[in-house]
Amino acid sequence: MFKKSVIAIFAVMVASVAWALSDKQRADIEARIAPAGMVCMQGDNTCGGAGVAASSGPRSGEQVYNTYCTACHSVGVLGAPKTGSADWVARIEAKGLEAVYANGVNGIGAMPVKGTCGDCSDDEIHAAIDFMVPQG
Numbered sequence: 001m002f003k004k005s006v007i008a009i010f011a012v013m014v015a016s017v018a019w020a021l022s023d024k025q026r027a028d029i030e031a032r033i034a035p036a037g038m039v040c041m042q043g044d045n046t047c048g049g050a051g052v053a054a055s056s057g058p059r060s061g062e063q064v065y066n067t068y069c070t071a072c073h074s075v076g077v078l079g080a081p082k083t084g085s086a087d088w089v090a091r092i093e094a095k096g097l098e099a100v101y102a103n104g105v106n107g108i109g110a111m112p113v114k115g116t117c118g119d120c121s122d123d124e125i126h127a128a129i130d131f132m133v134p135q136g
Contacts, residue, residue: 059120061127068117069128078110081132088133104129 021029065073065083072080081087091100104125107113114120120128 059124059127061124061129061131064117064120064124064128065131068115068120069132072111072115073132080111083132084134086134092133101126101129 059067070083071077073083076082076085076087081091088100095103101122103111105114105122107115114125115128117125117128
């Protein structure tokens with residue numbers, strides 16, 4: 001019995017030594033499981049000083065429309081009023097321009113807040129609406 005206990009203890013010791021990692025192996029594993037990147041918030045100085053790109057100024061209604069609005073408003077997706085159509089005039093006459101602006105900023109129906117332009121100012125959304133309303 002004593003002999004079996006000694007052999008078992010010796011086997012455990014050999015196994016534990018065999019499972020120990022070298023410094024290089026540990027470093028390799030840590031490199032493989034390291035995060036791919038990091039999230040930096042504006043004003044956070046731990047990200048190496050990469051600055052946040054500032055807007056070069058307000059975008060025109062046409063720029064906002066072409067970037068964010070055209071996918072839905074050019075074809076009337078889910079009832080979106082088509083660009084340049086009389087649907088806009090009817091909405092403005094029924095609700096008033098300020099209510100239409102508010103819907104553009106706050107979202108309405110299937111349209112999310114500010115359409116899909118999370119970084120647009122309210123004035124840029126208003127300008128995009130003005131661009132979509134038939135002129136004349």
